[in-house]
Amino acid sequence: MVSTTPAAGDTQDTAGPQGIGMAVAFDWGLAVQILATPFVSLILGQDNNPFKQLKIGQPWITLLFSLLTLPLAALLAVFGEGIRRGWHWTRNIQIVSNSLLFLGGFVSLYSLWQSSKHGNYWSAVPAVILLIFSPLIAWRLSRPSTGTWFKTVSSAAARKRHGGLWPWLIAIWAIVGGVLQAIAAMK
Secondary structure (H helix, E strand, C coil): CCCCCCCHHHHHHHCCCCCHHHHHHHHHHHHHHHHHHHHHHHHHCCCCCCCHHHCCCHHHHHHHHHHHHHHHHHHHHHHHHHHHCCCHHHHHHHHHHHHHHHHHHHHHHHHHHHHHCCCCCCCHHHHHHHHHHHHHHHHHHCCHHHHHHHHHCCHHHHHHHCCCCHHHHHHHHHHHHHHHHHHHHHC
């Protein structure tokens, strides 16, 4: 009698990739945060202006800051797209960076503790992102099935798997997370 159920080791190899959506949302969210920060600063009336010495109006400073940070935001957006498309080299960078960010998240606990004494709980946003989502992304991307997927998938097949409504839903998560993080950084 031949068994039709897969062996325990086989299920992990045939399982799909894990953590792709979280990683893409994380990267795109960072890009959104970078792009939103000057505008959030303008809306909230924050005066943490790195260009005060230029003595130009706030709208021009916002535009200048946006233009200067645009390359970094674009780089993060392309990197997130690389994860979505299954570019092999992006996986290891994402694992290492999220692991390091997790360790840095412990520093955010001190900030959360200090700001909570004054009734400001916005520091919880980066703490949750760094201490919960970063290690989860690193762990899920480090799964053997995800490693196999990144080694064997073509960019076209990865786009097909993570296409349709998928990127739009991830973009919504990225926008919400990025704007919340930009507000938290201003508070």
